[in-house]
Structures are given as structure tokens and as C-alpha cells.
Amino acid sequence: MDFDELIARLDLSTKIRLLTGADMWSLPPLPEIGLDRLVMSDGPIGVRGEQWSSADPSIALPSPTALAATWDVDLVRRAGALLAQEARRKGVHVLLAPTINLHRSPLGGRHFECFSEDPYLTGEIGAAYVEGVQEGGVATTPKHFVANDFETERFTADVQVGEKALREAYLRPFERVVRAGAWGLMTAYNSVNGTTMTEHSELVNGVLKGEWEFDGFVVSDWTALRTTEAAAMGGTDVAMPGPSGPWGEKLEAAVREGRVPESVVDDRVRRILRLARRVGALRGAGPHSAPPPARERVDGVALAREVATRGFTLLTNDGILPFRQVRTVAVIGAAAAEARVMGGGSAQVFPDRIVSPLQGLGERAEVRYALGTDPRIRLSPIPGPATATFLDAEGAALSEQPLAAAEARWIGQLPPDVDGDRLTAVRLRTTYTPDVSGGHQLSVAGVGAFTVAVNGETVLDELLEADGDDPAAAFLSPPERRVGVAMTAGEPYEVVVTHPAGAFGGMAFVSFTVGHANPSPGEEELLAEAARVAAECDVAVVVAATTPEVESEGFDRTDLRLPGRQDELIRAVAAANPRTVVVVNAGSPVEMPWTGEVAAVLLTWFPGQEAGAALADVLFGDAEPGGRLPTTWPKRLEDAPVVDVTPVDGVLAYEEGVSIGYRAWERSGRAPAFWFGHGLGYTTWSYDSIAAEGTTVTVAVTNTGDRPGREVVQVYVAGALAGFDVVEAAPGETVLTTIFLPERAFQVWDGGWRTVEGEYAVEAGPSVGDLRLSATVKV
Structure with missing residues (x-):
């Protein structure tokens, strides 16, 4: 039976009832047409399910910034497969993820939940995430459509953004995940150019469903849909949560009085039925009405550990890493004993275990712990x-x-x-x-x-x-x-x-x-004790972290400083022991004024439940830190070219246009602490040659170090990322990688996509700040 036949069996009130949540997390069942209850759940690092409680634990993967730092679409696709497995285990049909908004300003409080400042990298990582989850028979809803790159006044703010920036930057990742076959999408709270996104017919009906031919369902962010007729005509299909809301009887009256065509309701029901068929919740609906065949079970603990190591980003290293002949390790910091493994808000889940850095390192060496300082505002x-x-x-x-x-x-x-x-x-x-x-x-x-x-x-x-x-x-x-x-x-x-x-x-x-x-002897004694412990050990590892009051859903950051007296702690420890490694446990940039005073800086992002095990793997050299920065890292907040996240009179103007991230840094003439794409491994690489023909680029690189390694080869066209690949090589081995450049790399938005003919510089290197090879292509 096709969808039209099923819809014809439903009266108007039943159809409208299907468009609003039955409760916080689900759509109502309609047994008369074989439709089961459709259950949604927050992500993106784990599947919470309907019970947001430690009584129902979930695997906790590293933060999305860590996923993007791997630059590895195959690994991200495997992470998606794990999330699908978790969703099926918890009876979830729709995962409310991934978040593919951009790192427009480093003050964005929810950036740990997004992937990158770069729309191309965001789109590629997001597409792999979507494909991995949906291959497991679970829908995704990439979010928040669109320009929801901040938290301040997020319910009411109106983003004023030009069409060129909207198309070339903010819409681009959404277009990519739609092309990847996303089965759902979530509209944002904010307005864009005067119209709230749940009512934005131009972008939802016109661009998403029309131009991009999106055939999935569009769900509102929770409580974002606030009107009857405007929202009904604006393109959002499902209002969450329920059962109360602005539709129901009000929408039924609008249809009966001719203010909203019934065909609009039918289209929404058709999209929900299509979703149900895709996830196996519509019985008797043809060959796509059942979940895919069972796959080999993914080991969630092992994958969480692997993703963490592959996302760890080594920013500086004087040769201390990996550790050799290290017997005693001073482990210092509140986050060393109690790792911050995830950001706050809807991204939070409850894993059944968390391996702290203290625990992980304690399994590899003799450790001596000191708190040093406690930056946490709330008690654990x-x-x-x-x-x-x-x-x-x-x-x-x-x-x-x-x-x-x-x-x-x-x-x-x-x-x-x-x-x-x-x-x-x-x-x-x-x-x-x-x-x-x-x-x-x-x-x-x-x-x-x-x-x-x-x-x-x-x-x-x-x-x-x-x-x-x-x-x-x-x-x-x-x-x-x-x-x-x-x-x-x-x-x-x-x-x-x-x-x-x-x-x-x-x-x-x-x-x-x-x-x-516990009782505290006071901050001064804690700092002094940390210095004493560090001086007594072969090496010192300081774990410095942000807190839930700094990086979370619901508010933006006010600065980029590490909270509390952690900068002072790092300097005291480094003065006591020059063999000090600082582990930065943060989901997005922090200022690091002590970088030149320590032996190494390792960024772990929010590393997920296997944090300490992965840290031990990397510090002792069992695994190479595979991460490369998915966002530019400023020295100081005041250096950042785009900062503002606070609306003025309800309006947040994206006055910088397309110039965000590394492109804005290059235009500003200021140098950041670390450029987009930067990251060190445990070996060295030469970039030997580049050949470009049409939209095909081949790059040769050689592992010039003494151990096997992994490199992320990055290709830029006219200064913008246009392709990348992760390569592996043994010592002395040369490898070739072929990267196919997308058509969009040569296009601009000018009322439509237009290819700009001419010669283009194609450059390759390990980061946007270190492009070592160049070729020219003619388009």
C-alpha cells in the first residue's frame, strides 16, 4: 500500500495529531495503518534514549570537535554505526544529531557540539556521520537549520546575514548532508533576516525541499514552533515536544476554514510515513519497512578509545613525547582525577564507566597526584x-x-x-x-x-x-x-x-x-603541593579543563581564559619541572599564555568515556595523536577577527560575510596561536610533489621519521579548503594520494551558483598556515 492510500484512510484530526509530539520524545502510533510509535533521542556523542538517567547508561564518544579533528570520514562513519547500534538497543528511531553549525566566533558556548569553522570540513564530517548512522536503519536530523552559531538570546535573536554568506558558508554543510541522504533535519530557534526558522518558507520550502529536493522530515527544535498558520505554511513538519502546542485543534480549524490547504498537512504526513518506513516503524509498507540486516556488533568501548586517540591534537612537542623510560609521573589538576569527558546540555549522556587520566596513567607508571587548584564552580x-x-x-x-x-x-x-x-x-x-x-x-x-x-x-x-x-x-x-x-x-x-x-x-x-x-587546605597550599609533587617526578602532566559553566548549551562564553587559577598552576608546575606536558581538556579554544614554558601541549577536546585510557596510549606512544585542528586557535580573544555573539536590540549581524575562520584571520593580517589544520604526530613528513589536472590533484608525501605515522594531506583552492585525505606510511615510505576537487571549489553565489573561469592556485600542506606545494589549474 502506498503512502497516498494510507493517508486517505486518516481523517483530518488524526493526520494533524501526527504532526505534534505525543510526549517529550515521540510521535504517536497509528495502529490502524500499521504505524508504530516513533521515538527520538538527543545525541550527538551517544544515544540517551527516553530516560535521561544513569539508570540507562550509554556509550559516550568524544565531542564532535574531536570527531572533526580526526579528519577521517571512514572513522566517523564507524562512529555513526556505533550510534545506530546504541539507538536500536534503546528503541530509538531518530537521532537528533549531528550539529553542523559553524564556529563563527570562539565565544560560541556550544561549539564543542559542532564540527568546525570550515563549511567544507563540516559538510564532509557531517555527511559521514549521517551515512554511518542511517546505514544502521536509524534516522538523523542535522541541525540547527540555519545560522544558529551562538547561544545568547537564541530563542528570539534575528540573524542578519547576506545571501552570499548564507549560501557559501552557513547553508553549505546542510546542502552536503542532504546530498548524503539525510532522512531528517531540525529547524533552529533563531530568525534569519526577519523570519523565524520554523516559519521560514523561503529557506525550508524553497531551498531545502524545493531546490535541494529534500524528501525527509523537518522537526522543530524543542518548543521552537510557536504559531499555527505561519508555521504550517513555513515548511516545518513536526512540532516537538507535545502533546500541547500551537497546532492540534487550532491547525484543524485553520484547515477547515481554508486558511491552510489540507494538501500541506498531507505532505507532512507523507514525510512522516516515509521516515517510518525507512526506520522500520511502518508495518506492511514494502521492502524498506524493516531495519537492515543485523551487522557485526561494534565494540563501543574500543571504538570510543580509538576515536579519542585519533582526535587528540598535539600542538607543541619539544621531543618529550612519546614518553621513554619514564618511571614516575606527577598527575596534576582537578580534571586529572575527574575528567570532563563531554560538554553540557543536550549532548550529555550517562556512560556506565569513565576512565580518568589519573586512572589511565596509573596503569602505565607510578603516579603521584596533586589537585593544584580546583576551578569548578559547582561541586561534583x-x-x-x-x-x-x-x-x-x-x-x-x-x-x-x-x-x-x-x-x-x-x-x-x-x-x-x-x-x-x-x-x-x-x-x-x-x-x-x-x-x-x-x-x-x-x-x-x-x-x-x-x-x-x-x-x-x-x-x-x-x-x-x-x-x-x-x-x-x-x-x-x-x-x-x-x-x-x-x-x-x-x-x-x-x-x-x-x-x-x-x-x-x-x-x-x-x-x-x-x-x-573534601576539606581544602587552601589554594596557596594546593599550588605549592603541586609544585613539590612535580619536582619529585620524572615528568609532570597537568590536565587543564574548562567547566560546565564555560562550555554548555544555553549560554555563550565571555572569555577564552582557563577558569580559576589553572594558568598559574601550569606555570608553577613547569617552573618546578621543565618536563611538563599540559593536557588541554576543552571542547573549543582557550588562551594558553604559557605555551612556550612547557615541554608539550596536547589537546584532548572532550575525550569521551575512555579519556584516561586513550591519554595513556598517546603519552606512552602506543598510539600516535592523530588530530588536526578543525578550527583556528587564537593567542588572545582580542586577536580573533570575528567575536561578537550578543544581539543588539534582538539582532545579530553577520557583518563579516563569508570571512570567518582562517579566511578572516588571513584577511586580518594577525597570526593565531595555531592555524586551522595544525597538528603534530610522532614522525615527520616531506611534501614531495603535486600534480593537478582538471579537478584531480595528486600529492606525494614521504614519512621521513623513524616510526610509522599518519598524516592529513590538505588541499586548498584559492585559499579555501577543497579536499583532504588521511594517509599512512612506514618510515622512509612514500605514498601518493589523489584528491578530487568539488565543483563548488570554483563557484561563487551570485543569485545562483556560477563557475568563475580562470587559473587557480592549488596548494597542499599539513595546515592552512604551512602550504608547501603549489600547482595551477585552469577552469
């Missing part, structure tokens, strides 16, 4: 098992849910055995046994009323109110209250937190963390 969750009990009005338990740590989070869906109508409170219970006596700190972070009791005694009873009006920020970066509690080493302390909670409109919003910190 109390580790170890906890239990969340859902209570009714009489205090009776509706359900008990095990947790891996003292962090309770259910946004959208409650556990299946909890009756939301009866729920009145959630009680989290855990036991903490300190290893040191003194004045400990406990905290609760969340929004609402909280009561904290320790061994039956109430120590905190307070109402915490959110700052600002961004609901995402309220849950993802909530206020925190702390209380001091005297504890004795070795004695168990039962900590119980009670929080009023309920379900509203069928959706739950439970999100809070119970944190802990």
Missing part, C-alpha cells in the same frame, strides 16, 4: 551508587531507580512504572564514607525546593530559583547551595535529599545533583 556529584525514590502524596514509594552517582535527571519521560499524576516528590538517598576528617561541603544544584538531611538531621532546607529565562539553562546550569558538614574519616554518612516534583502535561522535569567536596 557524590560518587558511588544512589537510589531515587518517587513518592506520592502520602509518602508511599511509586518506584525506586538505581543511580550510578548522586545525580537525578528525568526530563520529559518518567520511569515507566511511575504514575505522573500521583507523583509529588523525588527522594535521593546515598551513603558517603569520607577518607579524610574535617569540614566537608555538601551541595544541591537544581531549581525548586530542596531538603538535605545527613544521618537524619536536616542541614539545608531552601528554595532555589533559576537565573534568566532560558529553561534549558535552568536545568542544565542550575543554581547551587552549599552547606558545611563535619565528617570523620571511615564513618558512613547517609545523605537524603527530598525534592517536590510532578509531571505537567504528561511531561516530567526532575533534575538535580547532590555534590561533595
Whole structure:
């Protein structure tokens, strides 16, 4: 039975009901036509599923910036296959990823979730991600369409951008993933040139569905769709979440009164049915109605470790790496003991294990740990098992849910055995046994009323109110209250937190963390201790990190400095031991004023759950750091040519046009700390020759070092990235790579795509700042 026949069997109200979420994460089933419930889930580094809880763990891959840093489309495609496997395991049909907005300004708070400043690299990595996931029978929704490259006032901001920049930069990655066959796409919160994206018929109906012939479904970002007729005519197909929203009865009335053609509704239903057939949720719909045959299982832990090493980017190295004959390692920093493995917001999942740098390095050498300084604004969750009990009005338990740590989070869906109508409170219970006596700190972070009791005694009873009006920020970066509690080493302390909670409109919003910190001798003593420990060891490894208050969904950054006193810590450690390696655990650029004072700088991005294991592999030379920068790294924020992320009177003007990233740096005449494409391995390479004929470029490179290695050969046309390839060679071996240049490399937007005839310089090298070979092609 074809789609038109199925649609003809549905009345208008049923068709319209299908266009709005049944709840936070799904579309309703229609058994009468064989349509199963369609489930969506956040990504992009893992598949959360409907339960945003440690009770339902997920594999956590490295951040998208780390994926892009591999410059390896085959590896990214394998990561996509793993995500599809995870989605099927959790009953998910649609992965709400990847994010293919651009790194326009280094202040973008969510850049860790995007791939690159370069539209070509973003498109190629994004296409590989889409293909890997969808080959596993799971849909993707590349997002956020379009020009959602900032977080400040993201719900209401109007991006003013010229058509040339829109086409050549911001739309280009979306065009590439559509050509790769994406089954879905998500519209953004923001407006573009005066029209909000959920209503932007020119871009959604005209460009996406018309010009690009996109046959997938278009879903709104959550709560982004706010009108009835304008959104109905604007091209967005599905309003999430539900069941309430601006469609439903209002849209039905608009259709019956002739203000919205019923054919518009039918087209949306057809796209949803096509999606369902593709993901195996439409029974009896022909040969594409079932998931693909089962594939060989992907080892998620092993792949997470491999992707991390391949994304690690070695920025400087005086020869200290890889470690040789190292017996003792000083491991220093808060993030060394508690790695920041992912960014905050919708990208967050709960893995069932996290390997910290301290743990990973401790398996390879004798390690001595020092905190040095603690930049974290919020206390970390109390580790170890906890239990969340859902209570009714009489205090009776509706359900008990095990947790891996003292962090309770259910946004959208409650556990299946909890009756939301009866729920009145959630009680989290855990036991903490300190290893040191003194004045400990406990905290609760969340929004609402909280009561904290320790061994039956109430120590905190307070109402915490959110700052600002961004609901995402309220849950993802909530206020925190702390209380001091005297504890004795070795004695168990039962900590119980009670929080009023309920379900509203069928959706739950439970999100809070119970944190802990040991007694502190003070920052000066911590810094001095770190220097002493470093001086006693063969080498020192300082892990410096951003915090969830710096890189997260819901807000942009205010500067590029490492939070707290980490710069001071690095300098103190390097002064005590010149054999100091700094590991930068950040999803996007930070200022590094101490680069010339340390032996090596290794960028791990947000490295995923296998962080420490991958770090040990790279530092000790079992694996080569394979990463190359997907975004230009400034020395100082004030040097960056494009910075502004704050709308003025609701408008954010992209006045720089197409000049973002390395092209803007080149025009500015200023040199960054590290150019786009930069990254060192553990061997050296010569670039021997280049030959260009038409749109085919062949480059010869030789491994001139003493160990096998991997190089990312980059090809630029007229100063813009136009192709790349990852090559491998043994010592002394020469390899040839052939790169096919896309037609778009020779085109500009001028009311339409126009090929500019003439001679072009084609250059190749290991980064945009180090182009060693040049040839000329005529178009």
C-alpha cells in the first residue's frame, strides 16, 4: 500500500495529531495503518534514549570537535554505526544529531557540539556521520537549520546575514548532508533576516525541499514552533515536544476554514510515513519497512578509545613525547582525577564507566597526584551508587531507580512504572564514607525546593530559583547551595535529599545533583603541593579543563581564559619541572599564555568515556595523536577577527560575510596561536610533489621519521579548503594520494551558483598556515 492510500484512510484530526509530539520524545502510533510509535533521542556523542538517567547508561564518544579533528570520514562513519547500534538497543528511531553549525566566533558556548569553522570540513564530517548512522536503519536530523552559531538570546535573536554568506558558508554543510541522504533535519530557534526558522518558507520550502529536493522530515527544535498558520505554511513538519502546542485543534480549524490547504498537512504526513518506513516503524509498507540486516556488533568501548586517540591534537612537542623510560609521573589538576569527558546540555549522556587520566596513567607508571587548584564552580556529584525514590502524596514509594552517582535527571519521560499524576516528590538517598576528617561541603544544584538531611538531621532546607529565562539553562546550569558538614574519616554518612516534583502535561522535569567536596587546605597550599609533587617526578602532566559553566548549551562564553587559577598552576608546575606536558581538556579554544614554558601541549577536546585510557596510549606512544585542528586557535580573544555573539536590540549581524575562520584571520593580517589544520604526530613528513589536472590533484608525501605515522594531506583552492585525505606510511615510505576537487571549489553565489573561469592556485600542506606545494589549474 502506498503512502497516498494510507493517508486517505486518516481523517483530518488524526493526520494533524501526527504532526505534534505525543510526549517529550515521540510521535504517536497509528495502529490502524500499521504505524508504530516513533521515538527520538538527543545525541550527538551517544544515544540517551527516553530516560535521561544513569539508570540507562550509554556509550559516550568524544565531542564532535574531536570527531572533526580526526579528519577521517571512514572513522566517523564507524562512529555513526556505533550510534545506530546504541539507538536500536534503546528503541530509538531518530537521532537528533549531528550539529553542523559553524564556529563563527570562539565565544560560541556550544561549539564543542559542532564540527568546525570550515563549511567544507563540516559538510564532509557531517555527511559521514549521517551515512554511518542511517546505514544502521536509524534516522538523523542535522541541525540547527540555519545560522544558529551562538547561544545568547537564541530563542528570539534575528540573524542578519547576506545571501552570499548564507549560501557559501552557513547553508553549505546542510546542502552536503542532504546530498548524503539525510532522512531528517531540525529547524533552529533563531530568525534569519526577519523570519523565524520554523516559519521560514523561503529557506525550508524553497531551498531545502524545493531546490535541494529534500524528501525527509523537518522537526522543530524543542518548543521552537510557536504559531499555527505561519508555521504550517513555513515548511516545518513536526512540532516537538507535545502533546500541547500551537497546532492540534487550532491547525484543524485553520484547515477547515481554508486558511491552510489540507494538501500541506498531507505532505507532512507523507514525510512522516516515509521516515517510518525507512526506520522500520511502518508495518506492511514494502521492502524498506524493516531495519537492515543485523551487522557485526561494534565494540563501543574500543571504538570510543580509538576515536579519542585519533582526535587528540598535539600542538607543541619539544621531543618529550612519546614518553621513554619514564618511571614516575606527577598527575596534576582537578580534571586529572575527574575528567570532563563531554560538554553540557543536550549532548550529555550517562556512560556506565569513565576512565580518568589519573586512572589511565596509573596503569602505565607510578603516579603521584596533586589537585593544584580546583576551578569548578559547582561541586561534583557524590560518587558511588544512589537510589531515587518517587513518592506520592502520602509518602508511599511509586518506584525506586538505581543511580550510578548522586545525580537525578528525568526530563520529559518518567520511569515507566511511575504514575505522573500521583507523583509529588523525588527522594535521593546515598551513603558517603569520607577518607579524610574535617569540614566537608555538601551541595544541591537544581531549581525548586530542596531538603538535605545527613544521618537524619536536616542541614539545608531552601528554595532555589533559576537565573534568566532560558529553561534549558535552568536545568542544565542550575543554581547551587552549599552547606558545611563535619565528617570523620571511615564513618558512613547517609545523605537524603527530598525534592517536590510532578509531571505537567504528561511531561516530567526532575533534575538535580547532590555534590561533595573534601576539606581544602587552601589554594596557596594546593599550588605549592603541586609544585613539590612535580619536582619529585620524572615528568609532570597537568590536565587543564574548562567547566560546565564555560562550555554548555544555553549560554555563550565571555572569555577564552582557563577558569580559576589553572594558568598559574601550569606555570608553577613547569617552573618546578621543565618536563611538563599540559593536557588541554576543552571542547573549543582557550588562551594558553604559557605555551612556550612547557615541554608539550596536547589537546584532548572532550575525550569521551575512555579519556584516561586513550591519554595513556598517546603519552606512552602506543598510539600516535592523530588530530588536526578543525578550527583556528587564537593567542588572545582580542586577536580573533570575528567575536561578537550578543544581539543588539534582538539582532545579530553577520557583518563579516563569508570571512570567518582562517579566511578572516588571513584577511586580518594577525597570526593565531595555531592555524586551522595544525597538528603534530610522532614522525615527520616531506611534501614531495603535486600534480593537478582538471579537478584531480595528486600529492606525494614521504614519512621521513623513524616510526610509522599518519598524516592529513590538505588541499586548498584559492585559499579555501577543497579536499583532504588521511594517509599512512612506514618510515622512509612514500605514498601518493589523489584528491578530487568539488565543483563548488570554483563557484561563487551570485543569485545562483556560477563557475568563475580562470587559473587557480592549488596548494597542499599539513595546515592552512604551512602550504608547501603549489600547482595551477585552469577552469
